Amino acid sequence: MTASPRFALLPKQSQKGVRVVMAARKKAPAVRPVPPTDVGAHAHKIAEAVAKAWHGSYGSGRLDVPLSVVSTLAAAPQNDSHGNDNTDAMITWSPDDFFAFARMIWRAVIQERPEITALLYPLIAWIFEDADTELNSQACAVSRAALRARQLDLTGTDRRFDTDLLGTVLTVLRPASALKARGQFYTPACIAALLARMSDVEEHQAVEDPMVGTGGLFRAVAHVMRDVGRDPRTIQWVGCDIDELAVACATVNSMIWGLGRDIVFHVGDALTDDWKAAALAQRDKLSQLAADITRYRALFALLDGYPVRDSDART
Numbered sequence: 001m002t003a004s005p006r007f008a009l010l011p012k013q014s015q016k017g018v019r020v021v022m023a024a025r026k027k028a029p030a031v032r033p034v035p036p037t038d039v040g041a042h043a044h045k046i047a048e049a050v051a052k053a054w055h056g057s058y059g060s061g062r063l064d065v066p067l068s069v070v071s072t073l074a075a076a077p078q079n080d081s082h083g084n085d086n087t088d089a090m091i092t093w094s095p096d097d098f099f100a101f102a103r104m105i106w107r108a109v110i111q112e113r114p115e116i117t118a119l120l121y122p123l124i125a126w127i128f129e130d131a132d133t134e135l136n137s138q139a140c141a142v143s144r145a146a147l148r149a150r151q152l153d154l155t156g157t158d159r160r161f162d163t164d165l166l167g168t169v170l171t172v173l174r175p176a177s178a179l180k181a182r183g184q185f186y187t188p189a190c191i192a193a194l195l196a197r198m199s200d201v202e203e204h205q206a207v208e209d210p211m212v213g214t215g216g217l218f219r220a221v222a223h224v225m226r227d228v229g230r231d232p233r234t235i236q237w238v239g240c241d242i243d244e245l246a247v248a249c250a251t252v253n254s255m256i257w258g259l260g261r262d263i264v265f266h267v268g269d270a271l272t273d274d275w276k277a278a279a280l281a282q283r284d285k286l287s288q289l290a291a292d293i294t295r296y297r298a299l300f301a302l303l304d305g306y307p308v309r310d311s312d313a314r315t
């Protein structure tokens with residue numbers, strides 16, 4: 001298994017600032033219930049805690065907020081650089097602290113991976129909207145619930161490769177009737193593992209799931225590849241789903257599970273759309289847009305301070 005990066009979702013150059021945020025809070029008394037040793041049971045425990053905190057405080061069918069809270073926490077490692085338990089520090093965060101952290105994480109992710117911005121948008125858009133004090137404190141309550149259920153012992157360690165926490169949270173949050181109507185019953189991990197072993201995926205191939213959900217089959221394939229010494233980051237992962245939140249979760253999962261950058265995901269109908277071409281076109285368009293923005297920024301920086309001509313000032 002590969003070693004844990006310090007912040008699973010963050011590029012290296014963005015990690016220094018995160019440590020400052022972590023260290024800025026006073027340490028709270030240790031809260032250390034022992035998490036279940038079975039990783040699937042642990043994921044369920046976190047999902048139940050998140051659902052209870054969210055429905056208890058907000059009570060709405062809106063799922064982007066709790067899912068994005070869990071996704072944001074997935075960026076934090078279990079321990080800081082001195083070996084201190086990050087749960088102790090993060091559980092004392094105010095809603096403003098949590099939002100500062102969330103904005104910093106997702107800004108860094110988007111700067112590093114502009115091509116996945118549209119995929120992440122349904123999950124993280126609300127984080128960049130004008131502050132809604134009540135919503136922010138409810139999101140913070142969800143964060144504390146996930147931390148108390150020891151999320152960082154799962155997503156902040158190599159255990160994150162072994163389960164689909166976001167898929168579990170989405171399933172627990174959604175009413176059973178909605179799951180049934182959408183056919184959203186994700187393949188159990190043991191079956192996914194069996195399918196992955198039978199597929200025997202080699203490096204540099206494409207792996208496609210036209211009804212990808214939160215990407216559980218991709219996780220299983222990556223797991224098997226690592227077991228036999230192959231690198232899943234060499235794979236092109238191609239996935240589609242009509243559920244935009246599931247695709248957003250699959251995108252976050254691709255970072256949590258270290259699937260690499262060759263992600264071709266699409267929100268749409270896999271039965272009728274030319275979805276793969278649409279996914280590739282969107283990815284290219286966003287990469288191009290990000291490159292243009294970088295170029296324009298450099299150009300504006302050059303022009304900044306350049307003396308304004310009289311003719312320009314008049315127009």
Ligand SMILES: C[S@@+](CC[C@H](N)C(=O)[O-])C[C@H]1O[C@@H](n2cnc3c(N)ncnc32)[C@H](O)[C@@H]1O
Nearest residue numbers: 184185186187211212213216241242243269270
């Ligand atoms: C049974 S789940 C399987 C998810 C994933 N492949 C797995 O094995 O865990 C089926 C998924 O198909 C999606 N789905 C249903 N109809 C679809 C369609 N026409 N196009 C794309 N996705 C669809 C649902 O939203 C759901 O996430």
